[in-house]
Amino acid sequence: MSAPLPATTGDRIFATTLGCLPTRAISRAALSLAGARRRWLKNALIRAFLKGYPAIDMSEAAEPDAYAYDSFNAFFTRRLASGARPAPDDATALVCPVDGTLGALGDIEAGQLFQTKGVAYDVASLLDDSTLAARFTGGRYATFYLAPSNYHRVHMPSAGRLQATRYVPGRLFGVNPRCVRAVSRLFARNERLVSLFETENGPMALVLVGAFIVGGIHDVATGRVCPPHRRAARAQRFNPADHAYERGDEMGHFCLGSSVIALFGADVMAFDDVLAPGMPVKLNAPLGHCR
Known part of the structure; x- marks a missing residue:
């Protein structure tokens, strides 16, 4: 198991402060603002965002002109240019599903994942x-955090066929590293979409976790999953023949940032030795290899 360090006092204060805010109301307002199409407003939002995150490289985007997008959300969920993230030639390689930061990763031990060291x-x-869950007994997992400056579409670590999705209602805690260290069982408490795929090497699940300020989760197979933020879980099954994805294909995206958890079945894969919590990763970079 490899996981981030435990929470500091500062982490707990930060997470507690966020937890006291009306997270759903703020997130709904953020989604509405991000979708505004008034030219002066969306341009002002984009300009402020680019100033706050100067490392964003728009030359990687399919549309490199930031102000050509019709809303801040369209800019935020921009697609990459063709060839910007080439997959490795090795057909046995599993790849990172996102641009972001690698959180915890390792073995699923006694049906548990590690959020932080000791938690x-x-x-x-x-x-x-x-x-x-029983299908992933003895398997492996990896958690990825998408910061505001990252590309926000989620892609397939390997080829697979979509079998089912499950929307799970929950809280909207922040999922930045400070909150992950401080909020117990955060990923199992937040709103999320579970997508189950069957691959040549067994089951694979991608869990898109909602968070504070995240205005929505979208799924390629069904469109917008949330909002609305429902009170009951909602499951949907698919004919796998109708929803086949190749490695690297897009499977969903966030409206504003969040986290993704990838689960693999037992004896399916081994992580590359160079991976460690806290390291930046890029879409389609090697994650591990099928056994």
Whole structure:
């Protein structure tokens, strides 16, 4: 198991302060503002964002002119230019599903994942399905954090066929590293979308975790999953033949940033030795290899 360090006092104060805010109301307002199409307003938002995150490289985007997008959200969820993230030639390589920062990664031990060092949560709670969780007994997992400056579309680590999705209602805690260190079982408590795929090497799940200020989660197969932020879980099954994805294909995106958790079945893959919590990763960079 490889996980970030425990929370500091500052982390706990930060997370507690955020937790006292009306997270849903603020997130709804943020989504509305991000979708505004008034030219002066969306340009002002984009200009302020680029000033706050000067490292953003618009030359990687399919549309490199930041002000050509019709809303801040369209800019924020911009697609990459063709060829910007080439996949490795090795057909056995599993790849990173996002641009972002690698969080915890390792083995699923006794049905649990590690959020931070010494803090675990169970797969059944994360997936909201104990039967499905059993399919990942003895498997592996990796968590990825998408910062505001990152590319915000989620892609396939390997080829697979979509079998089912499950929307799980929950809180909207922040998922930045400070909150991850401070809020127990955060990923199993936040709103999320669980997507189950069947691959040549067994089951794979991608969990898109909502968060504070995240205005929505979108799924390629079904469109907008949330909002609305529902009170009950919602499951949907698919004919796998109708929803086949190749490695690197887009499977969903966030409206504003969040986290993704990838789960793999037992004896499916081994992580590359160079990976460690806290390191930046890029879409389609090697994550590990199929066994």
